[in-house]
Amino acid sequence: MKIFDTHAHYDSRAFSEDREELLPYIHNGFDVMGETVSVGRIVNNGADMASSYRSLLLAEEHDYIYAAVGVHPDSAGELIFCPEGCEVQDDEDNASAIVTDASKEIVSASVTADAGDMVNRKIIPEEECRKNRDDLRVLASKDKVVAIGEIGLDYHWDVWPREIQKKAFEWQWSLAEETGLPVIIHSRDAAEDTLRMVKGFYTKLMPGKDGTVNAALTSKMSSSVKAVMHCYSYSVEHAAEYLKLGLMFGIGGVVTFKNAKKLNEVVDMLPLDHILLETDCPYMAPDPFRGKRNNSGYLTYVAEKIAQIKGLDVKQVYDTTWDNACRFFSMDQ
C-alpha cells in the first residue's frame, strides 16, 4: 500500500542528523500489521524563500519528492515591503544546513517601541522584496515544483502586519493563476478573513450576478486554481463553504488527538475524495507520538483514524487519498 504525504518539511533542521537514512526507509516500505506500506510520494513545502530553495533541492535529489514553493504569512515581509518591519525572532529553519541563502540581506535596526523599550526589528528592503518575487516566479517554473505553498494568513503569531500578510497571499494566489499550479493554504486564527479572501479570489475569476460565489459556478471554479486547506482546524460550517468552492482538505496527526472532536466531525462530513493525507512533519505527530518528531511513516495512524471515523476499510483511505493527491498535483497515478 502506498501513502502520499502532501505536506512535509524534510528540509527542517530536525532531520539533519538522519534525513538520508529515514527517507529511503519510509520510501522502500515498512511493515504495518503484516502489510507492507510505503511512502510513495512526498511534497516538501516551502515556508519562506530559503526553504523554498531547499525544497526544490530535496526534490531534485530524490525522484519521489516534489516541491511546493511559497512564503508563509510569518515571512510575508519577504515578498511585500513593510516599512516598519517585524520584530526579530529566532528562526531555526533559516539556519538549516542544506542551503544557506546568500541572497538574503536582512537589515536589522534598533528602533524605539511605543513603550520606550528598544526592540530589534527586521526590515527587508523594497528592492529585495521585488527580487524575491522574481525569484519565486522562477522557482515556480521548475519541473519538480508542483504547488505554491504554504501561503495564507496567520493571526496567531501576527509576525507581520495583517495587511502585509493579505497582500503576500493575494500576490502568490495570482502567481498560481499565472503558472496553473495549485495552492496550499495555511490559516491559523484567521477563519473569517481566510474564507472571505478565498471566496473573493474565485468571485473575481467567476463573478456571480450579485458579486457572490454560488453553487452553479463550482464546476467552472475547479478548472481554475485548485487549493487545499492545509491542517484544517476550523468549523464544520466553514468546511462546508470551502467544499462548495471545490477545495481539498489536508488531514494530519491532529485528527488522532483525544481533544479533536471538531476535526473528527469535519472528517465525517467530508467526502473521502476531498481529503489529502499530510504530516506537516517534523510537527504534528499523531497519537501515540504526540509532541515527538513526526515523519511520513506515521501517516498510517492518520489513515487508520480516518477509516475508523468514516467506517471504511483503511485500504480504501490509502487508495483514494493517493488518487486525490495525484489529481490535485496533476501527476500520473
Ligand SMILES: [Zn+2]
Ligand atoms: Zn507546513
